[in-house]
Amino acid sequence: MPDWIMVALRTLLAVVALFLLTKLLGKRQISQLSFFEYITGITIGSLAAYISLESEQQWYLGIISLAVWVAVSLGMEFLTMKSKIMRDFIDGKARLLIKDGKVLEDNLMKERLTADELMEQLRSKNIFKVADVEFALIEPSGEINVLPTRDNQPFTPKHLGITVGPEQEPQAVIIDGKMMDEPLATIGRSRAWLNTELEKIGVAIENVYLGQVDTYGQLYVDLFDDQIKVPKPQAKASLYATLKKCEADIELFALTTDNQEAKQMYEECSKRLQHVLANVKPLLHR
Template sequence: MTELGTVMIRGVVGILFMLLLARLMGKKHIQNMTFYEYIVGISIGSISAELTFGTEVRMSNFLLGMLIWAIIPVIISKIELKSFRFRVLTEGHPTILIKNGKILEKNLKKENLTVDELMINLRQKDVFKLSDVETAIMEKSGQVSVMKKSELQPLTPKDIGEVVEQEREPRLVIIDGNIMERSLHEYGYTKEWLLGEITKQGAKNFSDVFAAQIDSMGNVYVDLYNDTLKMPQIKQKLLVAANIKQLQANLVNFSLQTENKNAKEMYNGYAKQMDKLLDDMSGYLKE
């Protein structure tokens, strides 16, 4: 066999073996890898590259070296799962960089982190002001987690006493005109119901739809092959009226669920406004 053929075969074997080892070592994202795991990955890649051109060394030696570099980290990770002390020994502890809004200079020096580098990590978390930060922690992977001060955190339904339904994973129910019947049935809907939903958005049949996705509230997103198709105007009007009616019902429901007097009055007030809006629009919706 020619030298070129030998290099080609060894290169293909090295790549395939490296992919096999990658599956063996797990799916941890590179951003969550420790420095040790990063070094292991670089070393296996280097051995694989050397396998391609180091034709003077037997292929089995390179493969054994790659296997050793892959197996030992797997064994270490299994021990870490069972022993907290061993995990601390190999991975260390997270380091608090900012506590109660104050920068801990000693911890910055411990991690060889400058203020400029700290600001870069904060900006990557959409934080541009040090005064906005309550706590910042450098994780064992080297990533920085940030908690803003409570007055700067976004308002949640729980904060205003609102009860919301638990959201489930959205599911694709149509792909390339084909119905994903399993996903549709798991959400408790039929093909007839789905056909009615896509016709509201301009499709005549399932074959007109490139993709359709349903969420846990029963809302359907539809993308048609022909994006120039539009809903008939009368159906658009009926859909608008149905959405307003649904919004009104949700507001009434929220008012019954909350114990907050101000919130209850607000929900009832907006529900009455929706009712008046429907009355005002009723004549135009029938045109």
């Protein structure tokens, strides 16, 4: 058999073996590598190249070596899942780099990080001053996670004492101009409802590249033709406007009536509605 055919066949064999063994190791091998997994990834790649090109050696020896490395790696992963001590030894532990806006230089040295590298990581988190950091730590994967000081944290409904309902996963009900029955069933909607929503915005389903329904039951569509402007859903804005109109009407009734008992009732209702509007404004007002 010619050498080039032999190399081609052995390369295909190496690719298949490498794919199957890497699938066996799981997604963590790709997403976040520990020290040992980093070494394993390099070695497995080298062994796959060896199987492809070392035509003078027995090809199955490379496969055996690959299998041994994968078995050892799986054994290490099992140990790290079952033992906190082994997990800390193999993967390492998170280390504090900044506390109360102060850089811990000794820990920075232990992680072989410079001040420039630390600032680069902070800038990637949209933080440009160390004083704005409550604390920052480096994870075993090498990623630096940061908690800003309370003054620099994003403002949320929780700060206002507003309880917000759970956010449901948006469902893709249209993909490539076709209705998706399973996502529609998940949100309790029908094809007739979807057709009605499309008629409201004047769009044919075959022109829709992607259609999603959010937590509030509003349909958002992206068309194949990006030059066409689609009106945004106005259900929440309309509800907010209706509540504001009700508040104005109640205040008008309170001003125009001569009945003191009715005036007091209208004023009390107006105050309650104002309180409701203050709570729902972050959710309904754009």
